[in-house]
Amino acid sequence: MLVVILIIAALVGTGIYFYYSSSSPPPPPSEEVVDSKYPVSGFIQTWMLNDNGTVATYIQDGDVEDSDEVKGRESLSETLGLWMDFALKENDEELFHKGFEQLQTYFLEEDGFVHWKIQENGNKMETTNALVDDIRLVEVLYKGFDRWDKAEYQETAQRIASYTTEYNLNENVLTDFYETNDEYASDVITLSYIDMQALRRMRDERVLDQQIYDNMERILEEAPLRNGFFPKGYNVEETEYEYDESVNIVDQSLVALYRAQSGGQTSDFLAFIRKEMDDHGQVFGQYDIETKEENVEYESPAIYGLLVMYCLAEGEEELAMDIFDRLKVHQNSGNNDQYAGGYSVYDDDTHVFDNLLPLLAEQQLRQKKLI
Secondary structure (H helix, E strand, O other): OOOEEEEEEEEOOEEEEEEEEOOOOOOOOOOOOOOOOOHHHHHHHHHOEOOOOOEOOEOOOOOOOOOOOOOOOOEEHHHHHHHHHHHHHOOOHHHHHHHHHHHHHHHEOOOOOEOOEEOOOOOOOOOEOOHHHHHHHHHHHHHHHHHHOOHHHHHHHHHHHHHHHHHOEEOOEEOOOEEOOOOEEOOEEEHHHOOHHHHHHHHHOOOOOHHHHHHHHHHHHOOOOEOOEOOOEEEOOOOEEEOOOEEEHHHHHHHHHHHHHOOOOOHHHHHHHHHHHHHHOOOOOEEEOOOOOEOOOOOOHHHHHHHHHHHHHOOOHHHHHHHHHHHHOOEOOOOOOOOOOOEOOEOOEOEOHHHHHHHHHHHHHHHOOOO
C-alpha cells in the first residue's frame, strides 16, 4: 500500500509539500560516492544525480507534484545554482564546470532565458523563469570568471542578466518570473527573492540600472514588520506589501539573511529565533503571524541550514552552532545506513534542498573554522 507523508514547508517564495512515497525503494546506486569532508555531498552524488548529471529534486521518481509543481527526478535551476556555489567555494573547478555545462545544455536558451525546471532526461517543458534562480546563477558565474578567468562564464552571466533585466521588469522593479508564452512579468516581487549581493554584482557589471537596484533595495530594507515578521512580498502595481497569516520560516530566514548581508536591520527576527531555541531547542516550519505560536509540528533541515548562514552573517556564532547541533539530529548516520550523510531521509526519499542548504551551512562553518 502506498504510504505518503506530506511535510508542509516553503522554500524560496512558495510552499513546498515534501512528498515521500514508500511504494517501492529506489534501486541501489551503481557507484557510491564517498566524501569524508562533507558526507552529505557524497550522499547527493550517490543518490540524487540523474544519468545526465543533473541533480534530482527527490530520490524517488514519482508522478505527484508538490505545491511548487515539482516531482520526482525533475531538476531545478535553483538547485544548479546552489550546487555551483558549493563548488566555487570549495575551489572545485571540475565540479563547477560540470554545472556550467549542464546549464548550457539543459537549462539555458540562446537569448538568455533559463528554464526554472527540466525533466529528468533534460527535456524542457516550462515557459517561465525564476528571478532568484537567475540572479544566483549570474552571480556565481561572475565569481567563477573571477576565480578561473574563463570568458565563457562571464559571457553567460551577462546573457542571463540581460534577459532578466529586460523581461522580468515591471514598474521598474524586477519581479518573480517572466512567462514567455503570454509575454508578461509577474506583478509581485517576493522578498526572499531580493538577493542584494547578486544584484549589486549585476549593477557593478553595468547589466542592472542603478534606479532598478535602488528600487529593489528600498523594497527589501523598508519592508514594515508585522508582529516582528517580514512581509511575504510586494505588489508593484498596487504598491503595497503582502503578508501571510501563516508565516513560513524559510521565507523569513532568506529575507533576514539578505538584509543581514547588506547591513540591514534584523533584530526582531534574531530575537524570535533565539527565543525559540532557548524555549524549545528547535525551530518549527511555520508560525501564526498574530500569536507567534507554531502551527505545524515539523522541523526542516533546509530551514536550519538557512538559519546557520543567517546567524553567521549576523556574527552570532554561538547561536549558529546551537542551530547546527540541532540540524545534525536530522542527519542519517551509521555504518549500516545506505543513506548515511543525507538529511531527513524517510521512506527512502528526501528533498534536495533539505540536503543542499545544510551542505552550504556546514561549508561556511568549516571555512570559519567553527567545526
